[in-house]
Amino acid sequence: MPPFVIRGETFAFTADPFTGPAEVAYAYDSDGAVVIDGGRIIETGTAAAVLARHPGIRVDHYPSHLIMAGFVDCHIHYPQTRVIASYGKQLIEWLNTYTFPAELAFADPAHAAEVAEVFFAEVLRNGTTTVSSYCTVHPQSADAFFVGASKRNMRVAGGKVLMDRNAPPGLLDTPQSAYDDTKALIARWHGRGRNVYAVSPRFAPTSTPEQLEAAGAVWREHPGTLMQTHVSENAKEIAWVHELFPDAPDYFGVYERFGLAGPGANFGHAIHLSKRERAALQASGSGISHCPASNTFIGSGLFDLAGFTQNAVPAGLATDIGGGSSFSMFATMRTAYEIAQLRGHSLHPVQAYYLASLGSARVLRMEHQIGNLAPGYEADVIVLDPRSRPILAERVSVARSIEDVLFALIILGDDRAVKAVYVAGEKVG
Numbered sequence: 001m002p003p004f005v006i007r008g009e010t011f012a013f014t015a016d017p018f019t020g021p022a023e024v025a026y027a028y029d030s031d032g033a034v035v036i037d038g039g040r041i042i043e044t045g046t047a048a049a050v051l052a053r054h055p056g057i058r059v060d061h062y063p064s065h066l067i068m069a070g071f072v073d074c075h076i077h078y079p080q081t082r083v084i085a086s087y088g089k090q091l092i093e094w095l096n097t098y099t100f101p102a103e104l105a106f107a108d109p110a111h112a113a114e115v116a117e118v119f120f121a122e123v124l125r126n127g128t129t130t131v132s133s134y135c136t137v138h139p140q141s142a143d144a145f146f147v148g149a150s151k152r153n154m155r156v157a158g159g160k161v162l163m164d165r166n167a168p169p170g171l172l173d174t175p176q177s178a179y180d181d182t183k184a185l186i187a188r189w190h191g192r193g194r195n196v197y198a199v200s201p202r203f204a205p206t207s208t209p210e211q212l213e214a215a216g217a218v219w220r221e222h223p224g225t226l227m228q229t230h231v232s233e234n235a236k237e238i239a240w241v242h243e244l245f246p247d248a249p250d251y252f253g254v255y256e257r258f259g260l261a262g263p264g265a266n267f268g269h270a271i272h273l274s275k276r277e278r279a280a281l282q283a284s285g286s287g288i289s290h291c292p293a294s295n296t297f298i299g300s301g302l303f304d305l306a307g308f309t310q311n312a313v314p315a316g317l318a319t320d321i322g323g324g325s326s327f328s329m330f331a332t333m334r335t336a337y338e339i340a341q342l343r344g345h346s347l348h349p350v351q352a353y354y355l356a357s358l359g360s361a362r363v364l365r366m367e368h369q370i371g372n373l374a375p376g377y378e379a380d381v382i383v384l385d386p387r388s389r390p391i392l393a394e395r396v397s398v399a400r401s402i403e404d405v406l407f408a409l410i411i412l413g414d415d416r417a418v419k420a421v422y423v424a425g426e427k428v429g
């Protein structure tokens with residue numbers, strides 16, 4: 001495909017809005033242009049300057065629309081696509097009542113492929129161009145995930161979950177099969193196209209110490225892969241971990257003990273960590289996935305975002321479908337804002353978009369590939385319509401700044417605001 005231009009109101013990050021003032025951490029151009037060639041962004045600038053340098057180039061022009069990097073959802077469960085909006089349970093009962101029965105069906109590769117199709121269509125419709133997904137215990141569920149992503153040329157991370165206790169027999173592997181299957185899946189998918197493998201022990205309660213040991217070993221043996229798991233989401237879960245691992249200092253200490261912390265480790269939730277756990281997590285270089293709409297929906301608690309970002313812990317934003325109640329990163333940013341408000345702190349809109357794109361990319365160690373609109377980045381780009389709903393158009397008509405428009409979109413936007421989606425420079429919706 002010859003080079004082409006996406007023209008509109010461009011928005012890009014120029015700095016981390018958590019380590020300096022958010023107001024100066026971005027560049028906005030009311031008539032900007034992004035030049036794309038070979039699936040990458042090769043140039044950005046004002047439309048006038050860019051078009052003068054590239055006479056006759058194809059231009060996809062979106063007047064009065066925002067052009068930015070696609071959203072990155074750094075913690076999601078694709079097999080739980082149909083579990084979304086299930087009533088009345090908290091974490092452990094949630095898993096037993098809804099999640100585990102749904103995941104049993106993924107032993108069937110045809111079912112896995114069918115749900116993966118629905119899943120990828122839904123994330124792209126919402127402007128999310130990268131996910132890091134848990135699959136089920138079945139290796140074929142990971143195959144279906146990576147096949148679906150590869151078909152769309154999306155940059156994704158994912159992995160089969162490891163669980164060898166405290167779940168129905170049909171969802172259990174063993175330390176050895178977890179190790180062998182993970183190794184085989186890494187060989188099959190990691191680094192193939194835009195796929196990245198994430199070693200995925202579900203969480204400490206569903207793995208024996210022997211299996212966590214195996215998970216640590218396989219992760220260590222494959223540098224460049226990621227590790228994802230859950231930590232400290234819910235009070236009952238934490239008490240259970242203390243019972244199951246009486247020798248560990250605390251929940252995070254279980255993962256540390258088995259070599260499951262460090263750069264490239266992605267911990268979901270991290271709501272109720274002790275002072276020691278916070279310090280250890282920060283010192284390890286691990287990242288955190290903040291899953292606000294899951295935390296409120298399942299009733300888990302109010303994450304201390306400000307506490308972590310002040311200490312420069314890599315943090316991203318995630319839907320945690322099916323615990324989360326929406327595939328939309330607007331809804332996710334909105335709930336992150338509301339949780340921060342409840343904790344006495346106002347999340348700046350530029351910080352929210354950062355978490356939902358470049359921040360999540362940083363958790364996945366992809367911050368030099370995706371999550372921003374800058375030369376050299378892969379061309380995962382979304383086009384947003386800040387007038388996609390009557391009430392949003394009304395609100396934006398009195399907006400005082402681009403930050404005001406971005407905030408209105410967070411609060412009032414949904415999938416209708418996603419006008420176009422480009423994956424590796426290819427328009428997919």
Ligand SMILES: [Zn+2]
Pocket residue numbers: 075076077230268320323
């Ligand atoms: Zn989760």
